[in-house]
Amino acid sequence: MPRITLPDGSVKEFDKPVSAREVAESIGSRLAKAAVGAKVDGQLADLSTTLDRDCALAIVTEQTREKQPDPDALFLLRHSAAHVMAEAIQRLVPGAQLVYGPPLETGFYYDIAFPEDRPLKEGDFEAIETEMEKIVKEDRPFVRYEIPIKYGMEKLKREGSKYKIDNAKRAIDGGAKSLSWYVTGFPATVHVADRFGEQLHLAPGVVVDKMEKAPDPLAPGASTLMSYPRQLVVRDEDIIKTSMPVEDRSPGNWEDLCRGPHVPSTGRIGAFKIMSLASSYWHGDETSDRLTRVYGTAFFNKKDLEDYLHRLEEAKKRDHRVLGRQLRLFHIDDTVGQGLILWTPRGSVVRKELQNFIGAELKKQGYTEVFTPHIGSLELYKTSGHFPYYKDSQFPPIIERNALEELCNEGCSCAEMIHRVAGVSARLAAGLNERTGATTITPDRVLPDDQLIEGFMLKPMNCPHHARIFASSPHSYRDMPVRLAEFGTVYRWEQSGELNGMTRVRGFTQDDAHLFCTEEQIPGEVQGCLSLVKTIFATLGMRDYRVRVGLRDPDSNKYTGSAESWDKAEAACIAAAESLGVSFTREPGEAAFYGPKIDFVVKDVIGREWQLGTVQVDYQMGNRFDLSYIGPDNKPHRPVVIHRAPFGSMERFCGVLIEHFAGAFPLWLSPEQIRVLPISEKSLDYARSVQDKLAAAGLRSSLDDSNERVQAKIKHGSEMKVPYLLVVGPRDAENNTVSVRAFGIEKDLGAMPVDEFVTAAAEEYSNRGASTVAARFQ
DSSP states (O other): OOEEEOTTSOEEEOSSOEEHHHHHHHHOHHHHHHEEEEEETTEEEOTTOEEOSOEEEEEEESBOTTSSBOHHHHHHHHHHHHHHHHHHHHHHOTTOEEEEOOBOSSOEEEEEEOOTTSOOOGGGHHHHHHHHHHHHHHTOBEEEEEEEHHHHHHHHHHHTOHHHHHHHHHHHHTTOSEEEEEEESOEEEEEEEOTTOOEEEEOTTOOBSTTOOOOOTTSTTGGGGGOSSOOBOBOBTTBOOSEEEEEEEOTTOEEEEOOOOOOSBGGGOOEEEEEEEEEEEGGGOTTSOEEEEEEEEEESSHHHHHHHHHHHHHHHHHOHHHHHHHTTOEEOOTTTOTTOOEEOHHHHHHHHHHHHHHHHHHHHTTOEEOOOOSEEEHHHHHHHTOTTTTGGGSOOOEEOHHHHHHHHHHTOOHHHHHHHHHOBOHHHHHHHHHHHTSOSSOGGGBOOGGGOOOEEEEOSOSHHHHHHHHHTSOOBGGGOOEEEEEEEEEEOOOOGGGOBTTTBOSEEEEEEEEEEEOGGGHHHHHHHHHHHHHHHHHHTTOOOEEEEEEEOOTTOOOOOSOHHHHHHHHHHHHHHHHTTSSOEEEEETOSBTTBOEEEEEEEOTTSOEEEEEEEEEESSHHHHTTOOEEOTTSSEEOOEEEEEESSSOHHHHHHHHHHHTTTOOOTTTOSSOEEEEESSGGGHHHHHHHHHHHHHTTOOEEEOOOSSOHHHHHHHHHHTTOSEEEEEOHHHHHHTEEEEEETTOOSOOEEEEHHHHHHHHHHHHHTTTSSOTGGGGO
């Protein structure tokens, strides 16, 4: 008797197990027709999923109630499109071996190992899409079946794909109790051996419980079991144990090892396109098998696909990597290292203006600036908890030279060295465990002092350094809050394939700050952080954004600290988000290990979303670093720490800004604000006098004294996206004026007295675009 709770709070009761589709049908035929999937207790699932217990159910359709594309529906669609693309590719290249093919936010990809004599080329895209069209028109269902691990592994070994065997082992290591496949069509025959070896032939959709004999699929009426969509479930009591793998499938059907879920059938894939090819490596290891990553995208209708492709074309024009080279803003040099940004003189202007802007706002809020080194001791990061738990995101430790030589001479193995590097002293373990009130450091990590390996790390974050600054002097409750700010450069290890211009790098500078405060001060300090983010977004014209509050997952043990402190921190974040006046979502499982966080997701002018600013409330750092202040009761108290970074990182933020503005920065941010263009050599002296006045007013200007015609000079200035071009000739010299051209306005705005222009431009610079020179001509 499953009781199904629907999103509106209503409950439906059934006298037997039902599928999610049947629940949708019981609500209404229109909903059942529109349904593409379901969410069972918050987990995305197939419509064919059997509901045999009490649960919460939401039916997933193409659009949300707000008539926006449903991200869950697109996930299902794109996961299914990846299967369709893989089937089409294997039709064209029979020797292609599938590795894995996940959906993405904007599409999907499949990593595939192709025969050396038949690599995939962009010229194959049309043929692949033609095959995909055939599969979509066939409207074949996606049918899931599960096999016990033992028999599933036997099946994979017979098929001989080391990639799928590896995928299965990873699923088993992740806790899978069985292995699942998806057939695009129907399994024709399932062979099941009972405990006595008797063969039972089951039709798809038949549920075998406690090994009771099922109907013969060839018997009259058996075809009714083939009505789709059905989920093939073969079980012995609660765990699938004794079924043999599917051996035969209907002609033309195709299958893939997959966890799912998927849309009901291939016919639901309304529009798709193969986008590009890229090289990848098995497990991301450059020393392992080289693979081909085939990217595609899919939508429920052609209009959405066309809109997306249009946005992509617009995005290409705004690509910060292209514009960064064109405008000479930054450089990435293989000799220096991938993922490491070289800021050019022009790009440094943009970065410095942003730093000056936020620096002025920080002064208003009572921040003090600090500077910390680029490395820190391993013990510092063991204390904070970042090492070794986040070692995959960090550069390897830097071990002292003498220690390495001694270890080599001792014949120390790599495994032993790693264990000793990650080890902690009994003193540190006892202190951390006592202060945190938990087994923060497990006994297996505690080593004698003479076995510990000391070293350093390129700092992955600034907070441990700031904690030590706070601890370096005594504090009273009267001093609180203590707000420490730093433009600190940190280093994270990213796989080569994940690097992307300025937006995904290995070294970046955060506009970082840590606020050490009392519990009572948390709401006000979080509000101050959020107001700073809002000021930044408003000044930069980023008004379309949403907020997400990352909360802890109550079923996870990755979080440190007491439930009581987490409740307080989460309540503060939710209350602050509610005060913003913009939509926000609560996202369990997205908190940092030390506390909840508020992230700002900004939508740019072509509809793309970027996660930028963040604010985090941390009750754990004070315990880990034994921080304290003296309260009104003359006793020590732990401070609460608020982490905040409105820009996130200067590199990522500037990369986003380049694309947001398409390289045409507002005057205050533009590396070159004004360019003076004399129409001939006769006007050169006057042009120089104009430039001198601009420089005296603190404006960044240049003089184009080349011998080119003035139209060519205008073209060059426009290509560099200079906000204002001042054309000067003999008449301007006689009248002490300049002829003004503004970027984006393809005409001469008219003449203006030079002093008036300088005053207006200086005002536009100082008020960061609240008033503009161009507006004076309207």
